[in-house]
Amino acid sequence: MDAGSGSAAPSQAVPSCCRLTLADALRAGEPPADLFARLAVRHWPHEPDAIDAIRAKADAAVARAAANAVTPIVWSDARYPAALAAIVDPPPVLWTRGDPAAWDGTLVAIVGSRAASAYARSVATTLAADLAGRGIAVVSGLARGVDSAAHRGALDADGVTIAVLGSGLDVVYPPEHAPLATDIARRGVVVSELVPGTPPLPEFFPRRNRIISGLSRAVVVIEAGEKSGSLITARCALEQGRDVLAVPGNVLSGRNRGAHALLKDGAKVVESADDILEELGVGVAGSGCRVAGSMGSAGSAGSRDPILDCLVPGEPSDLDEIAERSGLLPSRLLPRLMELELAGAIARVGGGRFVRVDRPC
Amino acid sequence: MDAGSGSAAPSQAVPSCCRLTLADALRAGEPPADLFARLAVRHWPHEPDAIDAIRAKADAAVARAAANAVTPIVWSDARYPAALAAIVDPPPVLWTRGDPAAWDGTLVAIVGSRAASAYARSVATTLAADLAGRGIAVVSGLARGVDSAAHRGALDADGVTIAVLGSGLDVVYPPEHAPLATDIARRGVVVSELVPGTPPLPEFFPRRNRIISGLSRAVVVIEAGEKSGSLITARCALEQGRDVLAVPGNVLSGRNRGAHALLKDGAKVVESADDILEELGVGVAGSGCRVAGSMGSAGSAGSRDPILDCLVPGEPSDLDEIAERSGLLPSRLLPRLMELELAGAIARVGGGRFVRVDRPC
Numbered sequence: 127m128d129a130g131s132g133s134a135a136p137s138q139a140v141p142s143c144c145r146l147t148l149a150d151a152l153r154a155g156e157p158p159a160d161l162f163a164r165l166a167v168r169h170w171p172h173e174p175d176a177i178d179a180i181r182a183k184a185d186a187a188v189a190r191a192a193a194n195a196v197t198p199i200v201w202s203d204a205r206y207p208a209a210l211a212a213i214v215d216p217p218p219v220l221w222t223r224g225d226p227a228a229w230d231g232t233l234v235a236i237v238g239s240r241a242a243s244a245y246a247r248s249v250a251t252t253l254a255a256d257l258a259g260r261g262i263a264v265v266s267g268l269a270r271g272v273d274s275a276a277h278r279g280a281l282d283a284d285g286v287t288i289a290v291l292g293s294g295l296d297v298v299y300p301p302e303h304a305p306l307a308t309d310i311a312r313r314g315v316v317v318s319e320l321v322p323g324t325p326p327l328p329e330f331f332p333r334r335n336r337i338i339s340g341l342s343r344a345v346v347v348i349e350a351g352e353k354s355g356s357l358i359t360a361r362c363a364l365e366q367g368r369d370v371l372a373v374p375g376n377v378l379s380g381r382n383r384g385a386h387a388l389l390k391d392g393a394k395v396v397e398s399a400d401d402i403l404e405e406l407g408v409g410v411a412g413s414g415c416r417v418a419g420s421m422g423s424a425g426s427a428g429s430r431d432p433i434l435d436c437l438v439p440g441e442p443s444d445l446d447e448i449a450e451r452s453g454l455l456p457s458r459l460l461p462r463l464m465e466l467e468l469a470g471a472i473a474r475v476g477g478g479r480f481v482r483v484d485r486p487c
Numbered sequence: 488m489d490a491g492s493g494s495a496a497p498s499q500a501v502p503s504c505c506r507l508t509l510a511d512a513l514r515a516g517e518p519p520a521d522l523f524a525r526l527a528v529r530h531w532p533h534e535p536d537a538i539d540a541i542r543a544k545a546d547a548a549v550a551r552a553a554a555n556a557v558t559p560i561v562w563s564d565a566r567y568p569a570a571l572a573a574i575v576d577p578p579p580v581l582w583t584r585g586d587p588a589a590w591d592g593t594l595v596a597i598v599g600s601r602a603a604s605a606y607a608r609s610v611a612t613t614l615a616a617d618l619a620g621r622g623i624a625v626v627s628g629l630a631r632g633v634d635s636a637a638h639r640g641a642l643d644a645d646g647v648t649i650a651v652l653g654s655g656l657d658v659v660y661p662p663e664h665a666p667l668a669t670d671i672a673r674r675g676v677v678v679s680e681l682v683p684g685t686p687p688l689p690e691f692f693p694r695r696n697r698i699i700s701g702l703s704r705a706v707v708v709i710e711a712g713e714k715s716g717s718l719i720t721a722r723c724a725l726e727q728g729r730d731v732l733a734v735p736g737n738v739l740s741g742r743n744r745g746a747h748a749l750l751k752d753g754a755k756v757v758e759s760a761d762d763i764l765e766e767l768g769v770g771v772a773g774s775g776c777r778v779a780g781s782m783g784s785a786g787s788a789g790s791r792d793p794i795l796d797c798l799v800p801g802e803p804s805d806l807d808e809i810a811e812r813s814g815l816l817p818s819r820l821l822p823r824l825m826e827l828e829l830a831g832a833i834a835r836v837g838g839g840r841f842v843r844v845d846r847p848c
Contacts (some may be wrong), residue, residue, distance in 0.1 A: 136689065245739070374756075375735065376736065377757070382735070384782070386735060386758050389704070397743075397744070
């Protein structure tokens with residue numbers, strides 16, 4: 127276990143009220159272990175026992191993770207997903223099973239009703255398969271209904287998919303999806319911010335949803351009712367500056383009120399994967415050239431692109447540095463960086479940093 | 488037969504290429520009979536026989552209309568619908584069966600697939616019944632599928648409905664809808680710009696669609712495929728400055744591509760009649776007060792409304808006069824006039840003219 131993962135469990139164990147402060151400190155470059163020590167002194171100044179207890183729990187969690195083939199990836203790890211690092215409250219640690227390279231490409235979330243109709247499941251499977259066939263990884267929540275249909279669609283198309291859990295990775299919920307989680311870990315990654323052993327309590331799922339959207343460039347909602355958790359994911363996506371799209375459906379069943387409400391609020395209508403690709407600005411002509419659409423625009427922007435001008439060729443910069451230089455909020459900046467990356471104008475390097483790529487036009 | 492209807496058939500008999508010129512001349516106040524005489528001299532200067540033949544055909548059509556209980560309403564007739572008078576190419580004559588007062592209130596068109604699914608027919612019936620229950624008349628095209636479901640929905644709710652045909656009124660198409668046409672004429676009006684006896688040729692239907700939208704404040708499209716005639720109605724509505732709304736549906740069947748394309752282009756999503764009422768700006772709270780929503784806004788606008796300022800109390804003005812004074816195009820002006828009318832700030836009087844109503848606030 128390396129130094130980074132060794133500091134994972136303590137930073138996970140701090141009270142949730144500290145999360146924003148914690149994210150800011152991590153973003154500012156403070157090593158997680160130092161940060162934990164500082165927070166511990168502030169929150170439990172006269173309770174060395176409490177600090178020791180947290181450290182013991184953390185060590186137990188790390189040991190349990192190791193025993194269960196779960197790998198923690200901390201904020202400062204180069205493998206930590208850059209898109210998630212850009213949200214206001216990124217998890218300090220991601221507990222993972224599978225290959226974290228799964229989130230290196232373009233990611234699209236597909237979420238929706240647990241009590242999904244056959245129609246919704248069919249749409250989820252079809253969209254996921256079509257996205258996967260074009261090299262886009264599908265993010266979802268491993269839930270019954272739309273989520274699992276989306277994961278299966280991507281897997282059946284030999285694509286990559288990412289499941290974000292609302293429990294520890296060794297406590298798969300719903301239990302009957304354990305084989306699906308195993309399949310996902312073989313071909314993508316299963317991930318949670320919750321330490322191994324954490325049960326799937328209802329309060330974990332709304333916060334889990336911010337990770338689904340935070341990993342993704344866009345969130346597609348299928349068959350969400352009026353109070354669907356998918357609407358939380360959609361709201362998170364909007365707050366994070368990601369695209370929100372929705373699949374229309376029957377207006378008489380009441381099953382689509384949430385999805386239609388999103389459409390009324392300006393979410394893009396999705397009938398097919400092409401609609402999603404169009405919204406992302408990536409090519410829709412064929413699977414051979416994923417970036418045909420954006421390539422042209424980025425190419426024509428050339429060195430006049432204000433974000434490119436903030437990057438020194440060969441010198442990696444992190445999101446905050448680029449944000450400071452460009453004057454753009456990280457949440458607004460990230461979609462542009464992703465476009466530039468897809469266009470080959472910049473490349474992602476370790477620690478969620480970006481480097482400008484100069485090449486002949 | 489009055490003087491107005493006596494001039495109906497000749498003006499209907501002129502070549503279709505003259506329609507725009509003809510509308511402009513009628514809008515300028517030229518009596519239809521004078522206009523026909525002038526056009527006849529221009530188009531057939533050396534063929535008095537041709538003119539006589541047209542007059543003879545026209546007289547026969549008027550006679551046939553009278554024999555079939557069909558009433559022609561010419562442009563200059565006070566009963567001519569003001570909304571239709573505002574379009575760029577209004578029919579010089581409307582041949583009608585039923586009570587033309589049917590179009591005096593708020594009109595909404597519901598159009599869609601002829602080969603409609605059970606879902607589309609069910610939505611059409613429900614929306615039409617709900618609109619009719621709130622005092623809104625439903626306009627459609629008497630076609631199989633969505634159109635007839637909408638007419639029936641309005642009738643079953645004891646409401647008013649208007650059918651616009653693509654044939655003469657005595658040649659109902661499809662023939663099995665003759666009883667429906669009879670029911671509509673009893674409770675609303677059946678109307679066509681085509682002289683009695685005209686067969687339902689395919690080329691008549693696209694032009695018929697401009698009348699459906701031209702009569703209406705909004706057009707609701709249900710289950711239109713990619714090449715549906717309903718999309719023509721929607722395009723006419725946009726050109727005429729009317730609202731376009733669409734009902735979402737299944738994305739896998741291919742049946743809703745046209746309706747979803749409208750949504751992608753900004754048409755409002757319709758799940759229920761409330762969505763339509765909201766778009767019209769009329770009250771959605773209950774059926775007792777149709778204008779609750781707009782009443783407030785018009786009341787608060789008071790005499791500061793620039794259109795009201797163009798109207799002299801007690802002195803009727805037609806659309807062109809108001810357009811000239813306000814600098815607004817008639818197509819843009821009409822929805823505002825309708826709002827003011829609903830708010831009770833103006834009233835519609837004979838010949839498609841409007842008069843300002845001054846009353847205590």
